[in-house]
Amino acid sequence: MKKELVIIGGGPAGLAAAIAAKENGVNEILILERDHELGGILNQCIHNGFGLHTFQEELTGPEYAARFIEKAERLGIEYKLNTMALSITKDRKVTAVSAKEGMFEIEADALILSMGCRERPRGALQIPGYRPAGIYSAGTAQKLVNIEGYMPGREVVILGSGDIGLIMARRMALEGAKVKVVAELMPYSGGLKRNIVQCLSDFDIPLRLNTTVVDIAGKERVEGVTLASVDEKGRPIAGTEEYIPCDTLLLSVGLIPENELSKGIGVALNHVTKGPVVNERMETSVEGVYACGNVLHVHDLVDFVSEEAACAGRYAAEYLAEKRSGISEREVSRIPVIAGYGVRYTVPSSVSVDRMEELLTVRFRVKDVRRNCFISVYADNKRLVHIKRPVMAPGEMEKVMLKKKELQAYKTADSVTVKIEEAED
């Protein structure tokens, strides 16, 4: 089987990428989706709050997904459900398997990686204690409740105040469970501020910062967990232990981009994001292979996933058009985009001034909570951007726009650096 573009993963990223590619002239597109429906994790995110940027209205996850699914259907984009991509090669051959079609190979001219991410499990945290039933990652619990309709527990402690943890605190409370506490290792919540209000405060669920789980009791089913305060390095402080009886521990302790397929073909990964290193075209280190969505870096809002994925789809379409017309990727010089002071990472990691569009969105996250600071962008020593922000937190993705016009003069710069600067009095 041959396709111009194969997209691995039919969640929000894959759908937006497919739609953009189709709208930009790619005819033979195939989305491979491992689940029995398109939409990815949005299908289990039944809460509202999606789509304000994209549709200027507040939608639930399934509604947001449905808009993209309907559009993809309308555009006649081909997809295969219940189909797992097993491996890919550097020359973009995809091997996949499904019950219906068995194992098959697709030769693609371009590939978009949009496999999403997975949750960090308990084991990765090395929380001591027993290994009973009743410990779930928040997303697994969300699937059980919202898709399967089963309650995973009655008395719940949640570790991690990322958005999924907060959303699940409310969800469990709504369905009648007692959520005793949300514990957070860091001195701040990893989730959106509004989720603290509407998921915790509304339901009188306490949030304990600088706190972690240091023991899990119960050999077969969770019987309780021991919480302890942590010092500034995150180490439990002896004497602060408190035992909380519960039958369930939900973990919302981080998401990891799923790059096993990418690693198989040597796609260079960023050690901070654990996602591929991409240039301004969302292209990875392997020619013709693009990445977008949570496989690239973990997002806070699906609206930004759609936006980023649409770019990837558009650039993949451009690449295919150039390939068709015999233009091979010109040797382009790229300036590295560097995460400077206070910034954990940037996407993209490099920019070509010649190849960039008039405006380039650089997304990043800050290292810790910042108030009244500036986001600054420097080309070598020259400051190009300086924007004041009242507050920035690691839980929320930030962005800054680079103008081609402004960068023209710095084509030979050694680097473009995004950093945080304190307010100058």
Next chain:
Amino acid sequence: MERKELICICCPMGCALTAEIENGEVCRVTGNTCPRGDAYGRKEVTNPTRIVTSVVPVRGGTSGMVSVKTASDIPKGKIMECMNALRGIQAAAPVRIGDMIAENIADTGVDVIATKNVDVLQRRCGG
């Protein structure tokens, strides 16, 4: 004059609002970056409301559950009543987004509607 600190929940920005209250009425909201924040600040103090989302079982569908929401905000104090009223309610496939699942939930004047399409499960006839 009384002041109340709020976090706006209208969008992910989460603006820190201050509502100034006089004689039980909000006279001023500051800290918002858009008009919706102003409206939220006024309402949150006097009559807080929320959208409620949940799932209900669906018969004969490609999924066992269908996600639902209140078609608009309901009073915050009615959330659990709304959840209780959803008990025992079942939908039947096919369900389309926007289909009414429960009318005038918990006497709020607001309907509960489906937020997901669920098609009819095509069962193969056994020989």
Next chain:
Amino acid sequence: MTDVIVIGAGVCGTAVARELSKYKLSVMVLEKEEDVCVQTSKANSGIVHAGYDARPGTLMAELNVKGNRMMEELAQKLDIPFVRNGSLVISFEKTASELERLYEQGIRNGVEGMKILTGDEARAMEPNLSKEVKAALFAPTAGIVCPFELNYAFAENAAVNGVEFRFDTEVKNITKTGNGLELDTNQGVYRAGYVVNAAGVYADVLHNMVSGQKIRITPRKGEYMLLDRGVGGFVSHVIFQEPSKYGKGVLVTPTTHGNILLGPTACDIENREGTNTTAEGLSEVREKALRSLPGLPLDQVITSFAGLRAHEDGHEFIIGEAPDVKGFIDCAGIESPGLTSAPAIGLYVADLIAALAGPERNPQFIDTRTGILDPKKLSVKERNRLIRVKPEYGNIVCRCEMVSEGEIMDAIHRPVGARTLDGVKRRTRAGMGRCQSGFCSPKTMEILSREWKLAQSEIRKSGKASGIITGIVKEDRKEDSE
């Protein structure tokens, strides 16, 4: 009345049962848990030891070396992963006296091919070894085996050859009768001519029920960490440090499935169910493993666990008929190298019973077993043929380990099949990978529920009280609103 009842479906109990099924004997295995391989046998290093550790002249030394030699053929016959990758005992001391002692001991125990290496020679074999390593004892006959599959293979093969398994059956008391022994269990009374006590950390409890010559078993906890398969190439041999009085110390080893395993610690405890990990234990594992291999990618830990070794006061296998109880055969104190020795222990115990009971050989004995079919090992053509016949083999359930629905169904329906999530996990690896069952557990639950015709609320992780779900959405909420 059964000819032989084996108490305990761990690796020793099932090895014994399989060997006994070579005779015309009625054999039954009683297990207090709901599956085979759920206690000590499931949480150990999975090492096939060369045999230089045990004191020469002990049963432990004899059965270790013998078990090691049996493993290759057994692995082939029973279709279990086994690799003879060799081990290194590394020394940070300038004088390699401890290594020399082990070497001498190994020679006396009959271990072949050992060699003492310089630090550089060891690093040439294992480039990530610490620069501080001054010398190493290389034993090429050491290897690794999948401890679960060895246990399941014994059990399945025993079952195929007529051995009956009774799960959730806990022996509460044992009494001598005129012509054998009577076992009181929570599932009624069982009578047998011979009883094999392979009850792991409970072996002393059972022994002491019926024998006046008391023994004592101490649960010795060992904590472990497992690294993602993605970093599996980091070591290729089993790396030990010099032994201490509590055993062989913290090792680092590849597993037969390509992960890296670190551990165990050694800490004597009271609680025979105390399989919890501890902050101290895990940090000891980290520190000691890093001493051997300073570059170990500890950020790739996917899970940690603890197992209990059945340590007997004399640190020797107690295998044989209790002196004061005719027909009661102990198989107690089976700590490391218990897994290695298990095949030899099975043979030893079966020979012993055969000598006492004089049974005929079972001419119908089938000595091979086929493991769960792994589609990944097939050619594309074969795999597609398989999927056409049984489409479930094309439906990937566990994406981390790429396990299909077909494999999970096989695990459930084969002899002594899986009944729980952990049972499926240990048989198929579904849920064993980097996401630790986050993605696949709902689907695996659905398959278990469908195949066993059980409600989802009856699906358990491991153990009677280990239900996964506690209710149905919209059906278990409080009536009153707040």
